[in-house]
Each structure stands twice: as structure tokens, then as C-alpha cells.
Amino acid sequence: MQASETKQIRKKQSKKPVPQLVETQSSPIDEVLQAPLIDQAVNPIPLVQSDQEKVQQRGRPKKYSSQEESERIAAEQRSRAQQKYRIQRQEFRASANDLQLHLIRRLQKTIITNDQIYIQYKTERQDKTEKQEIPKVAGQLDRWTD
Numbered sequence: 437m438q439a440s441e442t443k444q445i446r447k448k449q450s451k452k453p454v455p456q457l458v459e460t461q462s463s464p465i466d467e468v469l470q471a472p473l474i475d476q477a478v479n480p481i482p483l484v485q486s487d488q489e490k491v492q493q494r495g496r497p498k499k500y501s502s503q504e505e506s507e508r509i510a511a512e513q514r515s516r517a518q519q520k521y522r523i524q525r526q527e528f529r530a531s532a533n534d535l536q537l538h539l540i541r542r543l544q545k546t547i548i549t550n551d552q553i554y555i556q557y558k559t560e561r562q563d564k565t566e567k568q569e570i571p572k573v574a575g576q577l578d579r580w581t582d
Contacts, residue, residue, distance in 0.1 A: 500506040 500509065
């Protein structure tokens with residue numbers, strides 16, 4: 437109960453107007469804004485030579501002397517970049533083909549060696565079965581004879 441009572445008291449206190457102890461005075465900015473505007477056409481302000489140089493030096497200096505020169509240089513840069521990327525693609529394709537050919541050769545060698553192992557295993561197995569003599573029991577017929 438005490439918490440809700442204190443909240444209500446605080447709310448009531450915040451609604452009271454805050455008295456202003458400082459009187460409002462006109463600031464120098466307000467005076468400047470209310471000052472009459474000077475017409476530049478009637479009374480031009482002469483610029484000193486050093487001020488004109490400062491105005492021209494302000495900002496980044498121009499890289500190219502004319503628009504045509506900048507367009508020409510940009511076109512040259514684009515063509516050089518395209519040629520560079522074209523060469524990179526060709527080299528990558530060539531290296532990929534070399535790599536693919538190398539992998540194919542390795543696979544063929546592996547397949548050949550696996551086939552050779554299988555054939556060798558089969559021939560050895562056949563040789564073993566042929567070399568083994570099956571003992572014959574009296575009255576037993578050969579398998580190959582009918």
C-alpha cells in the first residue's frame with residue numbers, strides 16, 4: 437500500500453508548475469536574425485586576393501583537367517580491368533583443365549591397378565583350385581564326366 441501511495445504523491449508533485457527564476461532575455465542570435473539583410477547586388481563585399489585563393493584551395497584538388505580526359509582515362513581503366521579478369525579466367529580454366537586431366541589419369545591408374553589386382557586374384561584362385569587334388573573315393577564319379 438505504501439508504494440502505491442508514494443507513486444500517487446509523486447505524480448501529484450510532478451503536476452505542479454515549475455517557477456522560472458530567470459527572466460528571458462534576447463540573445464545575440466535573435467538580434468542577428470532581426471537585423472536588416474544587406475543586398476549583395478547593391479553593396480558587393482570585395483574579396484581580398486588571399487580570401488579568393490583560400491576559396492579555390494578549399495576541397496579536393498581536381499585530378500583531371502577536363503571531363504573528356506577523365507572519361508578517356510576511366511575507359512582505359514575499365515578496359516585494363518576487363519583484360520586482367522579475362523586473363524585470370526583463362527588461367528583458371530587452363531589450370532582447372534590440367535587438374536582435371538591429372539585427376540583422370542590418377543583415377544585411370546587406380547582403376548587399372550584395381551582391375552589388375554582382381555584379375556590376379558582370380559587367376560591365383562583358379563590356379564589353387566586346379567592344383568588342389570580332390571581325393572577320390574572308390575566308386576565316386578568325377579564332376580566333369582557324365
